[in-house]
Amino acid sequence: MVRVGIIGGAGYTGGELIRVLINHPDVSIEFIHSRSNAGKFVYEVHQDLLGDTDLKFASEFSQEIDTLFLCLGHGASTKFLNENKFEDSIKIIDLANDFRLQKDRNQPQINRAFVYGLPELNREEIKKAKNIANPGCFATTVQLGLLPLAKAGLLKEIYTTGITGSTGAGQSLSATSHFSWRANNVQAYKTLSHQHLGEIGESLTQLQPNSDIDLSFVPWRGDFTRGIFASSTINTDLSLEELYVLFEQFYKKHPFTSVSRTPIFLKQVVNTNKALIQLEKAGSKLVVHSASDN
Numbered sequence: 001m002v003r004v005g006i007i008g009g010a011g012y013t014g015g016e017l018i019r020v021l022i023n024h025p026d027v028s029i030e031f032i033h034s035r036s037n038a039g040k041f042v043y044e045v046h047q048d049l050l051g052d053t054d055l056k057f058a059s060e061f062s063q064e065i066d067t068l069f070l071c072l073g074h075g076a077s078t079k080f081l082n083e084n085k086f087e088d089s090i091k092i093i094d095l096a097n098d099f100r101l102q103k104d105r106n107q108p109q110i111n112r113a114f115v116y117g118l119p120e121l122n123r124e125e126i127k128k129a130k131n132i133a134n135p136g137c138f139a140t141t142v143q144l145g146l147l148p149l150a151k152a153g154l155l156k157e158i159y160t161t162g163i164t165g166s167t168g169a170g171q172s173l174s175a176t177s178h179f180s181w182r183a184n185n186v187q188a189y190k191t192l193s194h195q196h197l198g199e200i201g202e203s204l205t206q207l208q209p210n211s212d213i214d215l216s217f218v219p220w221r222g223d224f225t226r227g228i229f230a231s232s233t234i235n236t237d238l239s240l241e242e243l244y245v246l247f248e249q250f251y252k253k254h255p256f257t258s259v260s261r262t263p264i265f266l267k268q269v270v271n272t273n274k275a276l277i278q279l280e281k282a283g284s285k286l287v288v289h290s291a292s293d294n
Contacts, residue, residue, distance in 0.1 A: 003030050005065040007072060007080060009057060010034040012167050013095050014071040015046040020273075022053045030065050031058045067091045074098065081110040092131045093117070099133035100199045120147060120254045121203055137294035138162055138219060139196035141228040143203050144257055144275050145290035148250035150207035154236050156214065162230030163220040164294055176221060187221045194219050227266040232288045240281040247277060269293050 004021060008014055009032035021027045032042060038059035043050040045057070061084075068090055070077045077098040086092070092112065099105050099114035106113045115129035116122055118140060126132060135143070142160055149155050166182050175181060176189075194217055204213050236243070244261060251257045257275045264276040268291065275292040 001028050003065045006032045006069045010037045033061045070094045095134045136196040139199045141230045141290050141292045145232050145288040148247045150204045158215045160217045160232040163222040164228045165224045165226045182223050227270045228294045229291045235284045
């Protein structure tokens with residue numbers, strides 16, 4: 001039985017993690033830490049968990065665990081680990097962006113080295129890792145549509161668009177996360193400058209080194225709550241059948257990513273941990289559609 005602790009369990013990420021872990025036969029949740037909700041039942045905050053658990057949020061945390069999940073805001077994980085030292089035997093999985101980039105994965109002040117936690121890219125490294133940095137939501141969806149092409153050395157110029165649900169922005173309210181703003185509305189944001197571009201670029205060059213890959217990415221805010229749908233366009237002379245074989249071979253040992261030969265849509269992945277990929281081709285233009293829950 002793996003003993004687990006959770007820091008920052010009151011947000012959207014924490015709620016999803018709790019839902020997964022309370023139903024895992026080999027996991028025991030030892031504490032769910034939340035300063036603002038200490039003493040409350042978890043189901044008072046995550047109301048979808050009513051009837052599933054009687055756990056309460058705790059104001060304290062212990063070292064009597066095997067794995068620690070960090071569900072804090074971006075930038076807060078580093079601060080937390082600087083202020084709170086954990087035994088080297090405790091594995092840490094960070095769900096924020098503090099350790100995703102190569103320059104941030106080995107931080108001497110916390111004496112821990114992190115592995116980028118995309119299993120379709122780093123499956124064997126993750127198995128041996130002591131500390132894991134979970135990928136970003138847009139980064140995951142876009143990368144899954146491009147990794148097989150990078151492995152085959154086919155990437156040069158990439159044009160990607162993607163639309164995301166409001167939960168990707170987290171629980172804190174902002175002008176663009178209110179229902180009255182999101183409903184019946186779409187907006188491009190962080191055009192060509194999204195924070196996930198760095199990790200996407202590092203993953204692609206990991207599989208296609210010594211190449212000059214140019215990725216242009218336009219993300220969109222959608223008028224729905226959950227899910228991401230991305231479409232990436234490249235030029236290639238390979239036939240559609242050859243490309244499907246390439247993708248199917250790449251993902252055949254990865255059970256959560258499926259390649260579809262029929263059109264995919266967002267509702268297929270919402271409330272799941274699976275990703276779907278579909279290809280379309282016209283002339284030399286290949287479009288890769290990818291979808292996952294954010």
